[in-house]
Amino acid sequence: MVKKIYERPIIRPLNSGMMNKFGTRTEYLPVTHIDGVSVKSLIAQYGSPLFVFSERQMRENLRNAKRTFENRYPKVQFAWSYKTNYLNAICNVFHQEGSWAEVVSRFEYDKALHNGVPGDKILFNGPDKTDDDLRIAIKNNSPIHIDHLDELYRLTEIASEMNAKPRVAIRVNMDTGIYPMWDRFGFNYETGQAWDAINKILASGKLELVGLHTHIGTYMLTPSAYGVAAAKMADLALGIKNKFDTKIQYIDMGGGFASENTLKGSYLKGSDIVPSISDYAEVICTALLNAGFKNNDLPALFLETGRALIDNAGFLLGSVIANKRLSDGRKATILDFGVNILFTSFWYDHKISPAQEFGMHTEDTVLYGPLCMNIDVIRENITLPPLNAGDHVVVHHAGAYTVTQSMQFITLRPAIVMIDPKGETHVIKNNETLKDLEHNEKMPAYLQKFKLT
Amino acid sequence: MRIKKNIAVSDTGFIFNPSSGDSYSVNPIGMDIVRHLKQNKEIVEIKHAIMSDYVCDDATFEKDYYDFTMMLRNYKLLEDE
Numbered sequence: 001m002v003k004k005i006y007e008r009p010i011i012r013p014l015n016s017g018m019m020n021k022f023g024t025r026t027e028y029l030p031v032t033h034i035d036g037v038s039v040k041s042l043i044a045q046y047g048s049p050l051f052v053f054s055e056r057q058m059r060e061n062l063r064n065a066k067r068t069f070e071n072r073y074p075k076v077q078f079a080w081s082y083k084t085n086y087l088n089a090i091c092n093v094f095h096q097e098g099s100w101a102e103v104v105s106r107f108e109y110d111k112a113l114h115n116g117v118p119g120d121k122i123l124f125n126g127p128d129k130t131d132d133d134l135r136i137a138i139k140n141n142s143p144i145h146i147d148h149l150d151e152l153y154r155l156t157e158i159a160s161e162m163n164a165k166p167r168v169a170i171r172v173n174m175d176t177g178i179y180p181m182w183d184r185f186g187f188n189y190e191t192g193q194a195w196d197a198i199n200k201i202l203a204s205g206k207l208e209l210v211g212l213h214t215h216i217g218t219y220m221l222t223p224s225a226y227g228v229a230a231a232k233m234a235d236l237a238l239g240i241k242n243k244f245d246t247k248i249q250y251i252d253m254g255g256g257f258a259s260e261n262t263l264k265g266s267y268l269k270g271s272d273i274v275p276s277i278s279d280y281a282e283v284i285c286t287a288l289l290n291a292g293f294k295n296n297d298l299p300a301l302f303l304e305t306g307r308a309l310i311d312n313a314g315f316l317l318g319s320v321i322a323n324k325r326l327s328d329g330r331k332a333t334i335l336d337f338g339v340n341i342l343f344t345s346f347w348y349d350h351k352i353s354p355a356q357e358f359g360m361h362t363e364d365t366v367l368y369g370p371l372c373m374n375i376d377v378i379r380e381n382i383t384l385p386p387l388n389a390g391d392h393v394v395v396h397h398a399g400a401y402t403v404t405q406s407m408q409f410i411t412l413r414p415a416i417v418m419i420d421p422k423g424e425t426h427v428i429k430n431n432e433t434l435k436d437l438e439h440n441e442k443m444p445a446y447l448q449k450f451k452l453t
Numbered sequence: 454m455r456i457k458k459n460i461a462v463s464d465t466g467f468i469f470n471p472s473s474g475d476s477y478s479v480n481p482i483g484m485d486i487v488r489h490l491k492q493n494k495e496i497v498e499i500k501h502a503i504m505s506d507y508v509c510d511d512a513t514f515e516k517d518y519y520d521f522t523m524m525l526r527n528y529k530l531l532e533d534e
Contacts, residue, residue: 006509009483009521011468011528014476325520329527361466361480386480388513 008323008386010331010363031353031394035419039317039355039392042417047431048392049318049337051416053399055093057313059421062097065309068277072285075300079123081255082108084306084400085314089418089428091115094309102255102304106133113140123252123302125171125213127151127185134158138166145169145213145252147186152197159206169211169252170197174232176225182217189232198236202244209246211302212236215254219263219307223275226253227283234291237299252302253284259311261348261397269351270397277308307400314399316342317355320391321370331365333387338369338376341413342395343405345378352378355392358385371410403429408437454522455532456490470530477528482507486521490531 032039035054042050062078069076079102080094086108091101092115101112104126112122119140127147129137134155137144139162146152146168159166171186172194187193201207216229230253237248257280262270288301318337326332339345352367362383369376378395387393406413416429456462461469466484468477479487482503489499500514525531 003508004481004506006507006513007480007482008517009480009486011477011479011483011521011524013528014478323520325523329524359480361478361483 005357006388007359007361008388010361010386012361012363029353030357031355031396032357034315034394036423037419037425039394042425043317043319043392045425046415046417046427049316049335049341049414051341051398051403051414052315052317053090053310053416053418053428054313054315055418056421058090058093058310058399059097061309061313062094062099065277065281065303065305066098068281069285069301069303072281073288073301075298077250077300077302079121079252079302079304080309081304081306082112083404084255085310085403086111087403087416087428088115089426090310106130106136109133109137109142120167123169123213123304125215125304131158134166135162138162138164141167143167143169143211145171145186145211146197146201147171149187149197149200152200156204156206165206165208167210168201168207169209169213169250170194170201171213171215172233172236174214174216174229176216176228176232178217178220178222178225182215185215186213189236194236195239198240202240202246209240209248211250211252211299212248213252213254213302215304216256218256219258219261220256221258221273221275223279223283226280227287229253230284230287231291234288234293238292241297247297248299250300250302251288252304255304255306257305257308259307259397259400261311261344261350264347264349266349310399311397312399314397314402316395316398316402318393318395320387320389320393322389323387326366331363332368333365333384334368334370335378335393336370337395337414338371338373338378340369340371340376340407340409340411342369342378342398342402343407344398344400344402348397349379349382350398351396352382352384353394353396354385354387355394361385408432412437454490454496455493456487456525456530457532460530462487462491468530470528473529475528477530483521486518487525490522490525 034052035056079100080091082101082103100121101117102123103109103112119142122142124137124142125145135158144166172189173183173186174189175181187197201209212233214229214233216225233251240246240248258274260271260274316337318335321334321336324332362385365382365384367378367382369378412432415427415431418426418428459471466479489502503514
């Protein structure tokens with residue numbers, strides 16, 4: 001007799017009238033393969049946990065976004081947001097597809113240069129640029145996005161010293177009707193700060209104002225806010241043309257397009273409520289095209305979308321370490337990855353699928369990571385089939401901000417693998433070793449020896 | 454360890470407690486265990502029966518059985534001992 005597949009015995013109280021209209025199950029199908037490569041073989045070859053990126057999905061996301069915007073607007077340029085994911089192989093996929101680089105620190109700036117991005121195609125954002133950073137950016141002819149007056153004054157001085165005329169944009173924040181309003185980056189539109197900065201730049205004649213930049217928020221669920229922002233940016237650009245006869249070469253609408261991840265506390269799943277790229281494109285392009293630019297004055301549209309282009313291309317594979325019962329009767333499952341490498345689980349309810357076949361019965365479960373910390377919770381509540389120790393799970397939408405915000409805490413960070421469009425796997429980052437971590441540590445001579453009794 | 458006599462157990466994994474009005478669902482392996490408990494079988498016999506039907510090792514069965522029966526007790530489906 002062939003034995004049946006074992007599934008942990010579960011009993012679940014039935015509560016009438018408690019189901020929501022979407023039912024109680026979270027997952028209907030196991031995810032056994034990613035781009036045709038089996039999860040089991042990936043873990044067997046590279047270990048668990050493991051980040052996996054789909055190159056095919058990344059390229060498809062960018063091509064779709066480009067097509068969507070270019071169908072509506074004649075001059076569109078994407079710049080890959082390094083902070084979203086700056087693994088060199090990931091960056092180069094986007095660069096191969098024509099994206100420039102958008103960086104927010106010298107570290108990212110150097111990475112972009114190292115990846116071969118020409119200096120004049122690196123947009124230098126961020127509030128923290130040292131004098132040396134500014135000098136390098138001037139030398140490389142990179143557009144510098146000025147965040148505050150202190151930077152504007154320093155840059156003007158440095159430009160004079162270097163006898164150069166750097167290409168700059170100002171970062172503009174504004175009320176787009178959303179809450180909270182992001183007013184920490186750049187100069188405010190409504191209070192006249194933006195015009196004050198523009199006047200200073202153009203009156204000095206020491207900087208070349210080539211662009212206007214805004215970053216109105218992150219994970220924006222309201223596309224209309226981009227329409228408001230684009231209209232205000234266009235108003236500034238037109239005002240600059242009228243007042244100074246200076247043509248603004250580009251309007252940079254920043255990033256912030258949402259991915260299909262589900263924010264904590266959201267009643268509906270992200271996939272049900274997130275606007276599509278065309279929703280964003282429609283309002284932005286319409287606002288710019290209707291603003292009143294003469295044909296030759298129409299600025300290029302720059303976009304620094306990160307999350308929406310990579311989140312669904314990244315997966316985190318992991319394994320079940322153990323199951324336990326909490327004192328209040330809830331089931332808890334301990335996984336081999338925690339908030340240290342899935343930092344985004346602090347604000348997302350990540351979709352998590354079992355990677356093997358399962359039955360029709362499910363139970364409510366808390367998913368914990370392996371860290372010896374109470375905050376190490378991957379999902380406070382998820383309805384999953386019973387998982388046994390050693391079973392594998394797949395975390396979806398783990399491409400954005402996971403790798404760049406991961407923390408090395410009590411354990412080593414895992415390897416990262418990319419699956420190319422032919423289904424071949426490539427290690428794009430080895431797993432960390434103790435040697436990597438201790439490489440920069442120094443031991444004072446007097447601490448080198450000790451005796452325990 | 455015995456399931457209370459008045460607890461109704463269907464063949465499809467539906468359990469009803471007439472004293473409280475509460476109902477529960479169990480998965481097939483849970484159903485098998487409940488059925489064995491209804492027949493007053495001891496853990497050794499139940500383990501033997503389950504392990505001959507399912508691909509399962511000793512330790513896994515024991516810890517899962519312990520957890521499952523703890524939940525049965527928690528839901529007041531077991532006789533007081």
